Amino acid sequence: MQDMLSHSDRLLNLLDKAYDAPFRPDSFDDLMRAAHEFYFTRADAAAPHALEAGDYDNNRMITSHLDRIERLLNERELENRAHPGNIASPALSTLLIDPATGEVEGNPNAREFFGHDFPVHIRKLNLDPASRTDLMQMARQAVGQEGFTTDIRLVKRRQDDAAHLAKCGRWVSAQYSTGGETRGLAVSIVHFQWSAQALAFCRSMFDLSASETDVLAALLNGKSQTEIAEDRCRSVETIKSQSKAILRKSGCRRITDLLVLATTYGLIADDGSSLPQGRAATGPAIARPDRIFTRADGRKVSYGLFGDPAGKPVLFVHGLVQGPFFPADMIERFRKDGIRVIAPSRPSFGRTDPPRDWKDFDRTVVEDARLLVAELTGEPVTVVAHQGGVSHACRIAAALGSQAKNMVMVSAGVPIDEEKHIAHMGMQTRIAALGVKYTPRILETMIHIGIVTWLRKGLKPYAQNLFSNSPTDLAHLEDPRIYPICEAGILHMIEQGAKALIHDGKAAMADWEADYAGLRCPVRWLHGGCDPIIRPDFVEEFAAAHGGAPVEIVEDGGNTMHLSHSEIFHRVIAEAASS
Structure with missing residues (x-):
């Protein structure tokens, strides 16, 4: 009883830190420490007996607490970002509007974007009259209306044809953690100029016609349906019909939801030319999973097709952080090696639809891959299992049968033994390993907190954390060839929320040894000597116990090994595809 009581105390401490996180965005480390204490009785020992006995996911009281924390996250996300203490965030132009005085505060990005210093009266703020009136009215509503919630608006500067996406919510006083009063409106503006590349990416993601793409572009620049009809010499009903078609194809219910989603993809696809003052991003072009395969049942699967169009097919089953992305030099090497890489996104990653039933997540992964391969090729396929995609890759290879001619395991790890392997993992990996198995609902909320926290701080700090x-991978984050892949992979991983990470994590933590043992094709392993998840000796031990599949150890390879040591990766894949 005493042990269970102490474990309950640790759960209460974890919930307390989770409640605190929406109000204190700098408290994520405290949350992680509380989570580690909850999952582990000692620094080197898990507490699965207490986790199993707790049955936390079926506890109504705990579920009620988690639901409330999720609501707080949704309500406080913008307030945390726009609070004066956080206004220096480099990600967005942030404004704080006080309707009582008309004074507007802004961060350095806003000073650059609007072209003048802050504070400034809203009458002098570089906004067109309609945008200024709209924001001031919302500021009054934020203070005076009890039911005011966050909203999305398009705003324009004076003499500026482009519209910019603005997320608006309450601006609360510095005492907000103890219930301070609302002062006005917090506005976060994405100053993004639509390039042809970004618009083309949205077109491919939503599977739009050329005419629908033109209508989307006009909507993104703040034009009304009547204005679009006049510009295009079409009836308003035609434009409304096309707008409805765009909503249907994008899966959005409202135009504002569409604008958010399209801008998200525009930012992902943009080459940096849209940044203010011409501060274009540097680094190589990135090949993206921008094709859409529509299954017979209507589910859409996003995938990339890289390399030689007539080459030997290789199915790349992606991991988490790098996803199905490759730099331009690797794509060129695939072409030279005569390889065609098929790289699908798993359900609810990137633009792939979620499964129709989350209980069928693993089966849907296999079905998506099997149907996509059948659509693209009838040739024998080399299956590449990358990191946490390994359990899926084994099941996909089994489903392909004789069409799977061989497999390559790249940083793929082994089935997790809690007593043997977890003690050698980093804190966050250890927490995730037990969380997906014993308390997925609690872990989902913690992942949501992490997404909100680290996206506010920026993707680079998230990757560094x-x-x-x-140390090996931290050094690689400074490589302009590698970091853009990690950034794109992180966005791909979290784009549709935390639920996919939970189900994908369950698959990685499940005992997939029987799936591996059932493979009827040759297997070889490529693993980093500095892999932060699974030590290379564990991989060698597992391979030796299952037929002695060869393991090639890259001595200084880490999590980003296939990018940092791409010459080895290419050699191994080319040998497998040609065998």
């Missing part, structure tokens, strides 16, 4: 226990 993710690799904090891997």
Whole structure:
């Protein structure tokens, strides 16, 4: 009883930190420490007996607490970002509007974007009259209306044809953690100029016609349906019909939802030319999973097709952080090697639809891959299992049968033995390993907190935190060839929320040894000597116990090994595809 009581105390401490996180965005480390204490009785020992006995996911009281924390996250996300203490965030132009005085505060990005210093009266703010009136009215509503919630608006500067996406919510006083009063409106503006590349990416993601793409572009620049009809010499009903078609194809219910989603994809696809003052991003072009395969049942699967169009097919089953992305030099090497890489996104990753039933997540992964391969090729396929995609890759290879001619395991790890392997993992990986198995609902909320926290701080700090226990990978984040892949992979991973990570994590933590043992094709392993998840000796031990599949150890390879040591990766894949 005493042990269970102490474990309950640790759960209460974890919930307390989770409640605190929406109000204190700098408290994520405290949450992680509380989570580690909850999952582990000692620094080196898990507490599965207490986790199993707790049955936390079926506890109504705990579920009620988690639901409330999720609501707080949704309500406070913008307030945390726009609070004066966080206004220096470099990600967005942030404004704080006080309707009582008309004074507007802004961060450095806003000073650059609007072209003048802050504070400034809203009458002098570089906004067109309609945008200024709209924001001031919302500021009054934020203070005076009890039911005011966050909203999306399009705003324009004076003499500026382009419209910019603005997320608006309450601006609360510095005492907000103790219930301080609302002061006005917090506005976060994405200053993004639509390039042809970004618009083309949205077109491919939504599977739009050329005419629908033109209508989307006009909507993104703040034009009304009447204005679009006049510009295009069409009836308003025609434009309304096309707008409805765009909503249907994008899966959005409202135009504002569409604008958010389209801008998200525009930012992902943009080459940096849209940044203010011509501050274009540097680094190589990235090949993206921008094709859409529509299954017979209507589900859409996003995938990339890279390399030689007539080459030997290789199915790349992606991991988490790098996803199905490759730099331009690797694509060129695939072409030279005569390889065609098929790289699908798993359900609810990137633009792939979620499964119709989350209980069928693993089966849907296999079906998506099998149907996609059947659509694209009838040739024998080399299956590449990348990191946490390994359990899926084994099941996909089994489903392909004789069409799977061989497999390559790249940083793929082994089935997790809690007593043997977890003690050697970093804190966040250890927490995730037990969380997906014993308390997925609690872990889903923690992942949501992490997404909100680290996206506010920026993707680079998020990646640095993710690799904090891997000096090798931290060094690789400074490589302009590697970091853009990690950034794109992180966005791909979290784009549709935390639920996919939970189900994908369950698959990685499940005992997939029987799936591996059932393979009827040759297997070889490529593993980093500095892998932060699974030590290479564990991989060698597992391979030796299952037929002695060859393991090639890359001595200084880490989580980003296939990018940092791409010449080895290419050699191994080319040998497998040609065998």
